[in-house]
Amino acid sequence: xxxxxxxxxxxxxxxxxxxxxxxxxxNALNMPLMLEVQSVCMAADKDExxxxxxxxGSEKAFAAGADITEMADKDFAHMYGVNPFGEWDxxxxxxxxxxxxxxxxxxxxxxxxxxMCDLIIASTTAKFGQPEITLGIIPGAGGTQxxxxxxxxxxxxxxxxxxxMMGAEEAERAGLVSRVVDPEDLDAEVMKAxxxxxxxxxxxAMAGKDAVxxxxxxxxTEGIGAERRVFAGLFSTADQKEGMAAFLEKRKPVxxxxx
Ligand code: CAA
Numbered sequence: 001x002x003x004x005x006x007x008x009x010x011x012x013x014x015x016x017x018x019x020x021x022x023x024x025x026x027n028a029l030n031m032p033l034m035l036e037v038q039s040v041c042m043a044a045d046k047d048e049x050x051x052x053x054x055x056x057g058s059e060k061a062f063a064a065g066a067d068i069t070e071m072a073d074k075d076f077a078h079m080y081g082v083n084p085f086g087e088w089d090x091x092x093x094x095x096x097x098x099x100x101x102x103x104x105x106x107x108x109x110x111x112x113x114x115x116m117c118d119l120i121i122a123s124t125t126a127k128f129g130q131p132e133i134t135l136g137i138i139p140g141a142g143g144t145q146x147x148x149x150x151x152x153x154x155x156x157x158x159x160x161x162x163x164x165m166m167g168a169e170e171a172e173r174a175g176l177v178s179r180v181v182d183p184e185d186l187d188a189e190v191m192k193a194x195x196x197x198x199x200x201x202x203x204x205a206m207a208g209k210d211a212v213x214x215x216x217x218x219x220x221t222e223g224i225g226a227e228r229r230v231f232a233g234l235f236s237t238a239d240q241k242e243g244m245a246a247f248l249e250k251r252k253p254v255x256x257x258x259x
Contacts, residue, residue, distance in 0.1 A: 006033035009040055014051035014198035015191065016044050016096075019058075026064035027057045029109045034088055041094040051198030051205065053094065054190055055117055056101035057110075059183065062126070065108025068135065071235075072244035079140075079232030088141045089224065092116035095206045097197050101190040102126045103183060107165070112141040115150065118209055120176060121190050122168040123183040128176060129165040130156075136243030136253065140231030145223035149216055151176050 003009075008019040018040050020027040027033075037055070044050040057063055066085075078084075091113070100106075100117035107129045114120050114128075130139045130147065138144065139160060148156045151174040159166060171177040181189045197205060234240050238256045246253035 004036045004040075006030070007036045007040070011050070012191065013195060014049060015054055015194040016040065016047075016050045016052070017054045017056065019056050020063055021058075023058055023060075025067065026061035026105060027110070028065060028067040028069075029063050029088075029113065030067035030070050031084060031087065034091070038087060038090050041091055041096070041098070044096045045094060048202065050096060051200070051202050052194040053096050053098045054101055054194050055098060055113070056190070057103065057106075059125070060104040061110070062100065062102040062104060062106040063110030063113060064105045065110050065131070066141065068244050068247055072241070072248060074235050076232050076236040079235045080229065083228065083232075085141050085228060085231070088113070088116075092142065095209065096202070097205050097209055099190055099194050099197075101186060102128075102168075102177075103186055105129075105165075108132055108139065108143075109141050112139060112143045112146065115142065115146040115176075118212075119178040119193075120171075121179045121181065121186070121193060122171060122177045123186045124168050124180060125183055126168040126171065126177070126180075127165040128159075128171050129163065130160045131163040131165075133161060134163045134243065134253075135247060136237060136239030136241075136255070137234040138227070138231055140228060142220075142224050142227070144227050145220055147176075149220070150174075 006022055008021050010017045044053050098117040100114035100120045102114055103123040103125055105127050106114050111128050130143050132139050155174050168180045172180045243253045
């Protein structure tokens with residue numbers, strides 16, 4: 001069983017399973033949760049008994065994004081200087097193969113966390129999106145970069161600029177998701193794929209992951225750096241304060257242009 005507060009961790013054979021476990025907040029990704037995920041991933045890299053990591057949420061939500069309550073009152077100096085999302089990047093640097101098992105919402109940072117994994121297997125109930133624009137900000141954990149490289153510019157712009165959600169079938173067509181299965185088959189399908197990966201040589205699997213990511217990653221660090229500066233900059237705007245306050249107060253935002 002798990003010694004963590006925000007995740008449940010178990011191991012089946014050579015597969016380490018991390019389940020995000022903040023059900024009341026739809027697995028909103030706060031910093032303690034992300035540090036716990038990071039620590040399991042880093043330990044798995046050094047653990048010869050782990051050949052694959054599965055990252056999953058609940059039936060209703062993989063994760064509904066970064067925790068808005070944690071961010072709402074932050075300013076540019078904090079977001080740029082402390083750079084809290086820099087901690088998230090370390091999860092994307094995990095060397096052990098990772099599968100995101102997505103059911104329900106994978107929004108904002110949730111979609112970005114799934115994109116940090118090597119493949120995404122989704123239930124037909126999955127809903128992906130980058131709704132940050134509705135909060136007066138933009139994606140801040142790699143979304144503008146990884147999503148563009150994965151599904152191309154047009155669909156990324158569609159998601160980032162409208163904030164709409166994309167269902168599992170559309171996500172599979174777009175190349176975001178590798179397999180879509182019925183909800184009752186998700187765990188079995190994910191564990192089957194994870195078991196196959198974990199059954200291979202770990203060093204070869206790490207090398208294969210590394211090699212694929214070489215082509216994928218060109219310019220990514222620079223791109224994420226650029227994204228982070230803009231993302232942090234938005235925390236100096238009235239629209240960020242209003243967008244997040246409106247979400248927490250369960251009302252529609254009144255943008256500064258309307259005042
Ligand atoms: N942060 C904090 N709390 C969140 C949350 C989030 N990202 N998403 C949901 N919650 C909380 C809600 O506030 C609510 O809490 P209370 O019960 O205490 O009121 C609880 O989870 C359940 O949520 P809803 O009542 O809203 O559930 P719903 O089924 O009606 O709607 C939803 C589900 C469409 C996912 C809706 O919760 C929603 O829009 N969530 C926010 C999605 C979002 O904007 N994500 C982006 C965050 S910013 C980000 O991620 C930045 C980045 O790039 C890193």
